[in-house]
Amino acid sequence: MIGAMIKGWGKAASVLLAVSAVVAVAGCGEGTGEAGKAEASASPAPSVLEARKVFEDDLGALTWDGCPDDCSHDLDEVVANARALRKAMNADPAGPGFWGPAYKLIDQIEAGRAKVEGDAGWNRTLVLQPAHALEDWLAANPTG
Numbered sequence: 001m002i003g004a005m006i007k008g009w010g011k012a013a014s015v016l017l018a019v020s021a022v023v024a025v026a027g028c029g030e031g032t033g034e035a036g037k038a039e040a041s042a043s044p045a046p047s048v049l050e051a052r053k054v055f056e057d058d059l060g061a062l063t064w065d066g067c068p069d070d071c072s073h074d075l076d077e078v079v080a081n082a083r084a085l086r087k088a089m090n091a092d093p094a095g096p097g098f099w100g101p102a103y104k105l106i107d108q109i110e111a112g113r114a115k116v117e118g119d120a121g122w123n124r125t126l127v128l129q130p131a132h133a134l135e136d137w138l139a140a141n142p143t144g
Contacts, residue, residue, distance in 0.1 A: 051088035052138055055081040059131050075127045079113045082106045082131065094143055105134040
């Protein structure tokens with residue numbers, strides 16, 4: 001009786017495995033036509049130097065206490081620029097071993113923005129402190 005149940009489960013498992021293999025193979029063909037090529041080439045990662053310049057320019061436009069009463073948009077932009085910088089770092093041949101400390105600072109920027117409730121002045125530090133630390137790290141670790 002138990003042997004019959006095990007055989008039944010084996011058949012069910014092999015059917016599920018076969019179905020998932022067919023679905024996986026069918027999904028591999030998506031995006032391989034001209035539309036897929038256009039999507040892949042539509043947003044190439046910027047170079048680290050380009051992304052760094054945008055990040056530093058926008059960060060330089062802010063001061064610790066000098067953004068408007070509601071600088072939520074400015075903080076969002078710092079986070080977006082840090083994410084673009086991470087994307088550029090991911091594509092950079094220097095590799096994650098080199099960029100590891102920068103990745104940690106970008107994580108702190110993102111975490112700081114997630115913690116900001118409203119936009120009281122003290123909340124800015126949660127984003128700006130690791131952002132300025134990232135700027136310093138980039139200056140001390142130039143590439144290209």
